[in-house]
Amino acid sequence: xxxxxxxxxxxxxxxxxxxxxxxxxxxxxxxxxxxxxxxxxxxxxxxxxxxxxxxxxxxxxxxxxxxxxxxxxxxxxxxxxxxxxxxxxxxxxxxxxxxxxxxxxxxxxxxxxxxxxxxxxxxxxxxxxxxxxxxxxxxxxxxxxxxxxxxxxxxxxxxxxxxxxxxxxxxxxxxxxxxxxxxxxxxxxxxxxxxxxxxxxxxxxxxxxxxxxxxxxxxxxx
Amino acid sequence: xxxxxxxxxxxxxxxxxxxxxxxxxxxxxxxxxxxxxxxxxxxxxxxxxxxxxxxxxxxxxxxxxxxxxxxxxxxxxxxxxxxxxxxxxxxxxxxxxxx
Numbered sequence: 001x002x003x004x005x006x007x008x009x010x011x012x013x014x015x016x017x018x019x020x021x022x023x024x025x026x027x028x029x030x031x032x033x034x035x036x037x038x039x040x041x042x043x044x045x046x047x048x049x050x051x052x053x054x055x056x057x058x059x060x061x062x063x064x065x066x067x068x069x070x071x072x073x074x075x076x077x078x079x080x081x082x083x084x085x086x087x088x089x090x091x092x093x094x095x096x097x098x099x100x101x102x103x104x105x106x107x108x109x110x111x112x113x114x115x116x117x118x119x120x121x122x123x124x125x126x127x128x129x130x131x132x133x134x135x136x137x138x139x140x141x142x143x144x145x146x147x148x149x150x151x152x153x154x155x156x157x158x159x160x161x162x163x164x165x166x167x168x169x170x171x172x173x174x175x176x177x178x179x180x181x182x183x184x185x186x187x188x189x190x191x192x193x194x195x196x197x198x199x200x201x202x203x204x205x206x207x208x209x210x211x212x213x214x215x216x217x218x219x220x221x222x
Numbered sequence: 223x224x225x226x227x228x229x230x231x232x233x234x235x236x237x238x239x240x241x242x243x244x245x246x247x248x249x250x251x252x253x254x255x256x257x258x259x260x261x262x263x264x265x266x267x268x269x270x271x272x273x274x275x276x277x278x279x280x281x282x283x284x285x286x287x288x289x290x291x292x293x294x295x296x297x298x299x300x301x302x303x304x305x306x307x308x309x310x311x312x313x314x315x316x317x318x319x320x321x
Contacts, residue, residue, distance in 0.1 A: 001240060029236055063266055072242075079241060080239065088265060089262040089263070090266075092265070119260065123260040206229065209233060210233050211232075213239075
């Protein structure tokens, strides 16, 4: 039922990777999941056309006029609906954010990513006056496990100081996440002998998804 | 393959998440005004659809004198089927192969 929007108006912040890891991890744990691929590059549609046996459903056609309606309709069919939004500030993105129960804002440890993340946050906070508060969390992506760059530390501290809510788990830089797109399979389908750090990637995916579920359960209980 | 690590507590059962009972009637929201104030604008403007479809193959024009009876029947058929003269002619030519 929950609709989760993955959004950052800047491209290349890890939105599609986050969406695919989230969707396939939920499916691995037995959930029914639909992902809306709203990125013009259609990486998730291409993934779905590959050899994967995953049960994740991918929808690649939606526009600003129908995205909210389509997300709600799909939420009546599936346990989880995820919207992988385009890396631009568009009306489609705004409509999907309004229809979502939770917004995840992936960002890398760079000022450019963080600036655009702030833009998404400003929109979410301003629309709250009209349609109510919308929970959101910033997710750091492509981080190096056990090591934070100086830029990353500064950006984290700045966001924290501004009261921006962040997921404690990062989506780390892992070869396995790239391999999902290369071989068009989910993590559990990849060959552990051919993909480095697959067990760590599965562990990281579980931790990230577990934290997102915690946010959703908390919202439901509120 | 399956992970040998213990499954985090929040992932052991997802049965508490289920599809919503029915599609809600979406309330109109001032999304456009708020979105545009933050620079979220329409990136895919509506483009007019053209009804007339072109063809990829070479074209040829010719004039034929036909009876009024045939011309009327042909034009009425095109009107009824909502097709152009070219499409109608193609359909007639296609019948040649089937005879």
